[in-house]
Amino acid sequence: MTTASDKASERAYAEIRGLILAGDASPGTPLREEALADIVGVSRTPVREALKRLEAEHYAIRTPGGRLVVAAWDVDDVAEIFALRAMLEGHAAARAARRLSPDGLSALKACNQALHDALAADEPDVARFLAENRRFHDLVIGASASARLATMLASLVEQPIVRRTATRYARDDLMRSANEHDQLIQAFAARDADWARAVMAAHIHRALHAFRAASPSK
Amino acid sequence: MTTASDKASERAYAEIRGLILAGDASPGTPLREEALADIVGVSRTPVREALKRLEAEHYAIRTPGGRLVVAAWDVDDVAEIFALRAMLEGHAAARAARRLSPDGLSALKACNQALHDALAADEPDVARFLAENRRFHDLVIGASASARLATMLASLVEQPIVRRTATRYARDDLMRSANEHDQLIQAFAARDADWARAVMAAHIHRALHAFRAASPSK
DNA sequence: TCAGCCGCTCTTGTATACAAAAGCGTCCGC
DNA sequence: GCGGACGCTTTTGTATACAAGAGCGGCTGA
Structure with a gap:
């Protein structure tokens, strides 16, 4: 269904x-x-x-x-996926910074607010965090207005990794994520493409690091 | 057939x-x-x-x-394609620099020699140039040993653009291309991933520039 | 004359039937 | 007992038949 x-x-x-x-x-x-x-x-x-x-x-x-x-994914595969995502989604962020409309920016802010909210309660609502996180990234990709980029990234955003990573995240890490999104929004507001690219790339590289740290077999 | x-x-x-x-x-x-x-x-x-x-x-x-x-491709599409190629093929070059075997390096040298040869005659053999050029890039992508990268790049290497660009190239430009390949081979020989990435990215950005210059409607 | 609706046709989406080829086990010969 | 080849079985590749939906044109009524 x-x-x-x-x-x-x-x-x-x-x-x-x-x-x-x-x-x-x-x-x-x-x-x-x-x-x-x-x-x-x-x-x-x-x-x-x-x-x-x-x-x-x-x-x-x-x-x-x-x-x-x-298919079987080994550690190198995962690292490669994150590296590609960092590049491509960084590029998407740069494009988005140049194109984002005021409405688009508002939507991002609202989305990330929801993301913060999901973490505010005593017990963080991980499922909601994941949904909003996904939505946030999709909004950025949409704002980049590149169909190619969108399809390429679609095949990289591997739900299982995200899920496995996030379930292991401490609330700290989730917070960090949300804060990085805030930073990204700042870069968008300033229409600074390079800044946006750097923040997004860093955001995703950190996610890889967190994944590796949480991974049972290093 | x-x-x-x-x-x-x-x-x-x-x-x-x-x-x-x-x-x-x-x-x-x-x-x-x-x-x-x-x-x-x-x-x-x-x-x-x-x-x-x-x-x-x-x-x-x-x-x-x-x-x-x-589908219709406008100028922005072409620019985006080249930008993505520059990133991804640059990444491929960096990976290749770390992985390339002596045999692989020899193959690249031989391939680029053929490329030079295609330009040596009075009338440059553009068809052969294109074939060897394509082969050169495929060798690099192969040496990068990333299936994802390979499939992504496959959908970017748009033959029509390459062909349109190259037929407009002066021999000078073709030579430049071959020389950039030489530089790339040097970077590979030195196993310098960053160097290789930079050379490849520059190589493709120049191709975009050449394409734009040759393009009838700027 | 023009707007809106109805019905037909053309195109895609799905199911099934058939052909070809790959894998696997067995059996034979040595 | 072991290697190799044969033939059966399973699985994919292609063709065709059928169903559903979209678009388009004509028709009707004002």
Whole structure:
């Protein structure tokens, strides 16, 4: 049921992706079209489209013989993903700084306020933090007004990493994140592209650091 | 016939992409599945896959109603493409500098020698230059050993731009390119990642400049 | 003459049927 | 007992058939 566009291929994509992210399909598990079609409850055709997309986004890799299996991510992969995000999202922030409308800036402020609120209670509302955090970054990417950038980043924002990282975060770290967003908003208000780029890059590099620190096997 | 993997969907992709790049399908032209299937000589199924991919690579855009049309690129698009290439290929060069094997370095040297050779004759062999240039960059990307980077760059290396740029190049400019490759090889030999990144970024930024200068409508 | 609605056609989305090829186990020969 | 080759099974790749929805044109009524 999920977010469910009415398109079968979208549902298939979301559901299969969900299986991978939840760990129900661990790395190396074969992704067979017919089996997945049965699970999702659609035919092979939309499943095929979903798998093609998952392959393009590196959730799955193709064996020499053309079979798909769930991809395995090692530490280097994660580091590379963060490095790319830092570059590309830094670039997005720079573009956004030049283009952001007053309304767009207000939206960012409101979003980050919600983010602060999620941390204000005795027990931080991590789920809400994650949702607002995601929204904040999406707003920045949207304001950058580059379709290419948006699609590239879409395949990098790997929910599992974010989730794993955030659940390990101390409230301190979450606060730091929110404060960095504030700094970013300042850079936007000043229309300083370089500043915005630097803040965003730093923000994401710190996230990698936090992830590594929390990671069980260094 | 082209490069022709034996897969129908690959042929469809190559052929339709060719139509767009050659200008046979100008921006705004609808891409109807059945018509293309007839042209390529396969069924709608592989054509659909090809179109999905072309859409993902921003060769085509989807109208509100779900129809696909050939995408239009304006000057800003081209600038953005070059900016992204400069960042990502710079990153690839940095990674390559750290990883390149002696054999890999030799291959690069040989490739760039061929590139020089293509310019040595009275009349520069532009086609060969382009082929070797492409190969050079592919070697670097390969040496960077990042599948993500490779797929991202694949959707940025827009043949039409390269071709349009290069046909306008004076031999001087082509030479400059080859010399920049030499510089890059030096950086690789020294295993200096930052140097390599800077050279590559400069290389691509200059290409944008050359493109702009040669562009009819500034 | 023009606005709005209805219905038809054309296009995409999904399901199914069929073809080809890859993997795997088995069986034979040495 | 072991290597290699054959053939069966499983899985992907392609074609076709069918369903649903969007767009467009014509028609009607003022």
